[in-house]
Amino acid sequence: MRLAEAWRVALDALRANRMRSLLTMLGVIIGVASVVVLVAIGTGTKQQVERQVEGLGSNLLLVVPGRIDVGTAPVVSPLDLKDVDAVSRVVGDPGRVAVTVASGATARAGARSDFTTVQGVLETTPQVFTRSLARGRYLTGADVDTSRRVAVLGASVARALFPDRDPLGQQVALAGVRFRVIGVFTPLGQSLGVDRDDEVHIPVTAAQRLWGTQRIDGIAVKAPDRERIDQLGERIVAELSRRHPDTEFSAVTQQQILGVLGDILGVLTGVLAAIAGISLLVGGVGVSNIMLVSVRERTREIGLRKAVGARPRDIGVQFLLEAVLLTSIGGLAGMALGVGTALLVEAVSPIPAAITWWSLALAFGVSAAVGIVFGVVPAQRAGRLDPVVALRAE
Amino acid sequence: MTGALPTGVPAIEAVDVSRTYELDGVSVPALRGVSLTIDPGEYVAVIGPSGSGKSTLMHLLGGLDRPSGGRLVIGGRDVTTLSAPELATLRNRTIGFVFQAFHLLPRTSAVDNVALPLVYRGIGARQRRDRAAAMLGRVGLGHRLDHRPNQLSGGEQQRVAIARALVTDPAVLLADEPTGNLDTGTGEAVLELLEQLNAESGVALVMVTHDQEVAARARRRIAVRDGLIRSDTFHDRPLSGGDGGPATLDPAPSAEPRSASGSGPGHPSGGSGGAAGATGRLPRTSGGPERAPGPRPDAETGSGGAG
Ligand SMILES: Nc1ncnc2c1ncn2[C@@H]1O[C@H](COP(=O)(O)OP(=O)(O)OP(=O)(O)O)[C@@H](O)[C@H]1O
Ligand SMILES: [Mg+2]
Numbered sequence: 001m002r003l004a005e006a007w008r009v010a011l012d013a014l015r016a017n018r019m020r021s022l023l024t025m026l027g028v029i030i031g032v033a034s035v036v037v038l039v040a041i042g043t044g045t046k047q048q049v050e051r052q053v054e055g056l057g058s059n060l061l062l063v064v065p066g067r068i069d070v071g072t073a074p075v076v077s078p079l080d081l082k083d084v085d086a087v088s089r090v091v092g093d094p095g096r097v098a099v100t101v102a103s104g105a106t107a108r109a110g111a112r113s114d115f116t117t118v119q120g121v122l123e124t125t126p127q128v129f130t131r132s133l134a135r136g137r138y139l140t141g142a143d144v145d146t147s148r149r150v151a152v153l154g155a156s157v158a159r160a161l162f163p164d165r166d167p168l169g170q171q172v173a174l175a176g177v178r179f180r181v182i183g184v185f186t187p188l189g190q191s192l193g194v195d196r197d198d199e200v201h202i203p204v205t206a207a208q209r210l211w212g213t214q215r216i217d218g219i220a221v222k223a224p225d226r227e228r229i230d231q232l233g234e235r236i237v238a239e240l241s242r243r244h245p246d247t248e249f250s251a252v253t254q255q256q257i258l259g260v261l262g263d264i265l266g267v268l269t270g271v272l273a274a275i276a277g278i279s280l281l282v283g284g285v286g287v288s289n290i291m292l293v294s295v296r297e298r299t300r301e302i303g304l305r306k307a308v309g310a311r312p313r314d315i316g317v318q319f320l321l322e323a324v325l326l327t328s329i330g331g332l333a334g335m336a337l338g339v340g341t342a343l344l345v346e347a348v349s350p351i352p353a354a355i356t357w358w359s360l361a362l363a364f365g366v367s368a369a370v371g372i373v374f375g376v377v378p379a380q381r382a383g384r385l386d387p388v389v390a391l392r393a394e
Numbered sequence: 395m396t397g398a399l400p401t402g403v404p405a406i407e408a409v410d411v412s413r414t415y416e417l418d419g420v421s422v423p424a425l426r427g428v429s430l431t432i433d434p435g436e437y438v439a440v441i442g443p444s445g446s447g448k449s450t451l452m453h454l455l456g457g458l459d460r461p462s463g464g465r466l467v468i469g470g471r472d473v474t475t476l477s478a479p480e481l482a483t484l485r486n487r488t489i490g491f492v493f494q495a496f497h498l499l500p501r502t503s504a505v506d507n508v509a510l511p512l513v514y515r516g517i518g519a520r521q522r523r524d525r526a527a528a529m530l531g532r533v534g535l536g537h538r539l540d541h542r543p544n545q546l547s548g549g550e551q552q553r554v555a556i557a558r559a560l561v562t563d564p565a566v567l568l569a570d571e572p573t574g575n576l577d578t579g580t581g582e583a584v585l586e587l588l589e590q591l592n593a594e595s596g597v598a599l600v601m602v603t604h605d606q607e608v609a610a611r612a613r614r615r616i617a618v619r620d621g622l623i624r625s626d627t628f629h630d631r632p633l634s635g636g637d638g639g640p641a642t643l644d645p646a647p648s649a650e651p652r653s654a655s656g657s658g659p660g661h662p663s664g665g666s667g668g669a670a671g672a673t674g675r676l677p678r679t680s681g682g683p684e685r686a687p688g689p690r691p692d693a694e695t696g697s698g699g700a701g
Contacts, residue, residue, distance in 0.1 A: 002513075307456070307485065309485050311514070386459075388453050
């Protein structure tokens with residue numbers, strides 16, 4: 001029998017049992033759709049994080065004490081502002097060097113309060129990290145030099161403390177000390193469920209005085225170009241190690257951060273896809289079951305086909321194609337459902353979802369393969385049926 | 395032109411063929427050693443009580459089943475040497491089956507039902523439809539091509555099944571009680587159609603029937619009982635008007651037991667059975683219908699009887 005003929009026969013058989021075919025496909029449809037949706041969410045999240053890390057500013061180099069690795073304990077930073085000056089000399093341009101000393105603190109304005117992250121920073125932060133203001137101005141060199149008690153609020157903090165007032169010029173108490181609001185950041189949104197607008201920037205000198213410390217948690221450097229970024233990192237680490245022989249320092253680039261985050265999210269996406277894949281497998285078992293029922297129901301048809309000259313292989317191929325067709329059509333429908341759901345999630349929820357062609361190809365390929373794997377046994381059974389026995393079947 | 399058979403070769407040749415079913419460890423002998431030869435163009439009626447092994451015999455003769463013992467040659471090919479696919483191809487080319495229960499595919503048009511055997515011959519859709527339509531025309535259903543089985547009467551359904559059996563131009567048409575599910579009038583029409591096709595196209599017709607009157611219309615009658623051939627006799631055609639079929643060439647009414655074959659030691663040759671005493675017989679050797687030239691393989695049937 002020609003293959004085109006076999007396809008037609010298989011399609012006719014599915015059409016003859018529309019309802020059952022549909023219900024059988026349902027398992028595959030749900031399986032494929034969930035694979036597509038979960039991979040889309042995983043991919044979307046990864047792309048979002050990548051965009052955000054890129055959005056930190058290009059050619060960024062983060063210098064921190066300790067080793068950047070999963071599972072290492074944080075190190076108490078030995079860095080202070082003199083080290084920052086040393087780094088600036090290595091870089092050759094103080095405008096490219098930013099610092100942070102951060103701590104959680106309660107911000108109060110009148111009766112309202114908000115627990116937030118207070119960052120002590122230099123006036124260089126907007127250039128190094130590419131941050132922009134919605135209102136007001138950012139810190140100046142003079143603010144830093146004179147430890148002026150001024151603050152720039154993240155969008156969330158501004159909204160929490162001043163829901164119905166213009167925050168500019170207002171007072172906020174940070175850890176009990178009053179600061180004047182001079183600016184509000186443009187919103188950044190969420191990243192991996194973390195609100196990136198929940199922060200307050202104050203001069204690093206004011207922050208150090210606020211917490212009674214000389215410490216700097218980390219230094220960020222915007223390298224002049226991508227080519228020399230690693231070399232620059234090595235020189236900075238060498239300089240800091242010379243100044244603090246007992247401490248290890250790390251300089252990481254955006255690419256390295258992206259790599260680590262990408263790996264983590266990749267594993268996460270894979271796990272989710274595998275869980276969804278299990279439901280696809282369950283769908284496959286359903287297909288196998290229905291095909292066995294179908295073989296039994298159509299025993300007489302099989303007998304007749306054999307009587308008029310169908311070889312065992314012709315019958316086997318017919319039933320195998322039927323199973324493959326079931327799962328392939330289910331796979332296509334599942335892809336449509338998955339794409340639709342992913343688009344909906346992307347449109348109406350804060351969860352990002354991005355559809356990739358490879359996840360569609362994979363889902364379809366797997367569903368077709370499931371048809372083959374789970375169709376083989378029923379098809380073999382059909383092919384081996386004794387025609388005389390088959391013709392007598394009720 | 396039938397089934398690409400070499401001339402002079404019998405369509406089917408069975409020598410001491412047996413078939414035993416295994417049922418829960420018990421052997422049920424359905425056929426216990428049967429020898430017969432079906433020649434091209436023959437019209438053979440197979441009669442016998444229920445459970446005597448008629449259907450089993452038909453399945454074997456059609457290559458639908460394999461013998462437990464003996465030699466079975468269909469269309470010049472020994473079935474014991476054939477693989478399952480080879481046997482399927484042999485069925486497709488050499489044999490046409492007509493069943494009591496029609497066995498048409500539901501939800502499939504008459505013309506597609508008839509074309510089914512051609513599908514397994516790898517013939518293209520257009521040619522299939524043309525040949526199937528032409529065949530349906532020959533069985534008088536040229537106006538029912540696209541009807542489904544449930545839109546056809548029982549007689550019409552059996553005509554479709556007959557067209558399906560003959561669309562491949564087989565050497566032998568095996569019909570197991572083809573009128574068993576039909577009323578008398580319809581059954582008679584189907585019977586006449588089968589006889590007409592047998593006479594016109596030269597396809598050998600082997601038909602199982604319970605009806606003695608029907609059996610009497612065939613030139614050759616094989617009586618089966620308890621898995622053995624009790625008699626195998628030739629007649630002229632006492633019933634049904636002579637229509638110029640091969641039977642009219644018979645010189646005289648008479649018959650001869652041909653091969654009471656395969657009798658085991660406990661089974662005397664069937665020629666001595668009650669049927670032998672029936673009137674209107676012709677000694678087989680003295681003037682059967684036209685045979686292929688060359689010596690008849692009577693020796694083998696004789697040896698079967700000598701057992
Ligand atoms: N698949 C089978 N398994 C076991 N025994 C079987 C099988 N098929 C047939 N038989 C037995 O073989 C014997 C012959 O059966 P068969 O169907 O050939 O009879 P038949 O002459 O066609 O009868 P009927 O006129 O009722 O159709 C019976 O005794 C039957 O019970
Ligand atoms: Mg029977």
